[in-house]
Amino acid sequence: MNAIGPAGFWSYTHRDDQLDGGRIRRLAEAIAHAFEITTGDELHVFVDNASIAWGEQWRARLDSALTSTTFLIPIITPKFLKSQECRREIITFSSHAASLGLEDLILPIHYVDVPQLTEENSSDEVVQLISRRQWVDWRQLRLEDEDSPGYRQAVNQLALRLKGILETPPASGPIAVPLSDPGADQPGFLDSLAEMEVSLPEWAETVQEFGEVLDSLNKTTQESATQLQQSDARGGGFAGRLRVTNALAADLSEPVAKLAELGARYSADLSRIDPGIITMIRMIGEGEATQEEENSAREIFRQLTEMIAASREAVSNLQGLSEGAKVMASGSRALRPLMNSIQTAVQQVIDGQTMIEEWARMIDEL
Incomplete structure (x- = not known):
């Protein structure tokens, strides 16, 4: 399907749809029908997010002017937040939307209760992206009969909301500032370049510090493993293991706190520079930059390519650490809070790597 009119991409886990008897896919169809009967225009609905065609249409619309008529409708459930693919979809779309001032094109549907959405100061990037928007509460409606008046009225209201967003002129220019600062001025191309010039070295420093903290964590845990073996050899039993584990928790406290600080800084750095980078790539690709601007931007892209390689290595090492943290958290109450901090x-x-890989894809296509 080569859809050139309004389109809605449904981001959800197939398991959730199966567990709910196919109601998620039927909801997508019902909203499309309500939109068409209300506006007279077809809303192309893409629901098979596991197919190649879904991904091709997704990329084509993000890289073209059709972005302004493309909705992402994430179906928020506990499984959604655990799905790396779903997280990747909402982060990628949000990056492109922010670069064009089109934040309203993400319409989360809170389908099954996710307590994090109503908590303040969540450290989860995806939860932050969702909670900053006026999500639709479907937690009780999903239990209603699909033919009931209340359910049908809610479907119609959501279709009208889509219609209203399409009829509202978008904000002019990209948003290259944190989304929590809605009063900030919109930057121009040179402003974005200046932001990159300051932020990229800071991000590179954060990546380097990650490596140093990882070395410290690995050294500490290896020493603890040796102590466990020695305790077992002496016949220390479970009491001996507990002493070693408690000592490990104390030793890990400082490096884990540093890792948590770096994670927050890493996320903040990328959120600040991501819209500007996407804007620069798009402007160069569309021939809207001067030769001087293009030369400056391409030097930044060269630096980015080098840092992307470094970040991939860091992510690989961190994923191994996360898996080890899960195992350790399951076996020790003393270690559990620390291991949860590591996983966060x-x-x-x-999540930040999702933005970075999107830069790499777009730069390659230049």
């Missing part, structure tokens, strides 16, 4: 920091970096 790792997830922030993995």
Whole structure:
């Protein structure tokens, strides 16, 4: 399907749809029908996010002017937040939307209760992206009969909301500032370049510090493993293991706190520079930059290519650390809070890598 009119891409886990008897896919169809009967225009709905065609249409619209008529409708459930693919979809779309001032094109549907959405100061990047938007509450509606008046009225209201967004002129220019600062001025091309010039070295320093903290964590855990073996050899039993584990928790406290700080900084750095980078890539690709601007931007892209390679290595190492943290958290109450902090920091970096890989894809296509 080569859709050139309004389109809605449904981001959800197939398992959720199966568990709910196919209601998620039927909801997508019902909203498309309500949109068409209300506006007279077809809303192309893409629901098979596991297919190649879904991904091809997704990329084609993100890289073209059709972005302004493309909705992402994430179906938020606990499984959604655990799905790396779903997280990747919402982060990628949000990056492109922010670069064009089209934040309203993400319409989350809170389908099954996710407590993090109503908590303040969540460290989860995807939860932040969702909570900054006026999500639709479907937690009780999903239990209603699909033919009930309340359910049908809610479907119609959502279709009208889509219609209203399409009829509202978008903000002019990219948003290259944190989304939590809605009053900030919109930057121009040179402003974005200046932001990159300052932010990229800071991001590179954060990546380097990650490596140093990882070395410290690995050294500490290896020493603890040796102590466990020695305790077992002496016949220390479970009491001996507990002493070693408690000592490990104390030793890990400082480096884990540093890792958590780096994870938050890493996420903040990327959120600040991501819209500007995408804007620069798009302007060069469309021939809108002067030769001087293009030369300056391409030097930044050269630096980015080098840092992308370094970040991939860091992510690979962190994923191994995260898996080890899960195992350790399951076996020790003393270590569990620390291991949870490690997994949170790792997830922030993995989410950030989604933005980075999108830069790499777009730069390659230049």
